[in-house]
Amino acid sequence: MHNDPWYQDGLRFQCVQCGSCCTGAPGYVWVNRAEIEALAAAIRLDVEEFRRRYVRKVGIRNSLIEFPNGDCVFFHPESRSCQVYQDRPRQCRTWPFWSSNLTTPAAWEEMCERCPGGNRGRLVPLRAIRVRLDVLNV
Numbered sequence: 001m002h003n004d005p006w007y008q009d010g011l012r013f014q015c016v017q018c019g020s021c022c023t024g025a026p027g028y029v030w031v032n033r034a035e036i037e038a039l040a041a042a043i044r045l046d047v048e049e050f051r052r053r054y055v056r057k058v059g060i061r062n063s064l065i066e067f068p069n070g071d072c073v074f075f076h077p078e079s080r081s082c083q084v085y086q087d088r089p090r091q092c093r094t095w096p097f098w099s100s101n102l103t104t105p106a107a108w109e110e111m112c113e114r115c116p117g118g119n120r121g122r123l124v125p126l127r128a129i130r131v132r133l134d135v136l137n138v
Contacts, residue, residue, distance in 0.1 A: 011097075021096070036050060096118060097132035
């Protein structure tokens with residue numbers, strides 16, 4: 001039986017740091033306790049203050065808050081950069097290798113229409129894609 005995914009030969013992706021994945025329609029940037037602690041330390045806040053300022057509860061989960069336009073609270077609009085890049089959450093680290101982008105070739109192409117880094121740059125092998133998929137299911 002052959003269970004290799006459609007992207008078995010890998011996919012090309014090179015982040016161009018355009019900020020498109022950090023902006024746009026409202027959504028969620030899921031964070032766990034360790035990520036909240038790392039982000040709080042990165043911006044020199046205690047964890048409770050960080051939670052008050054930057055985290056919202058969604059059911060039993062935690063998400064970073066957003067600006068009213070849907071942009072991530074840590075996205076700097078003038079420099080078009082992430083203010084916590086070194087400590088960014090798993091969800092951000094694993095983009096665009098989310099299960100929702102890998103369901104079909106059409107789903108990947110749709111992501112590429114929004115993300116200029118898709119289908120360019122170095123080939124990311126299947127093993128590396130699977131590692132990212134195992135980190136977080138988005």
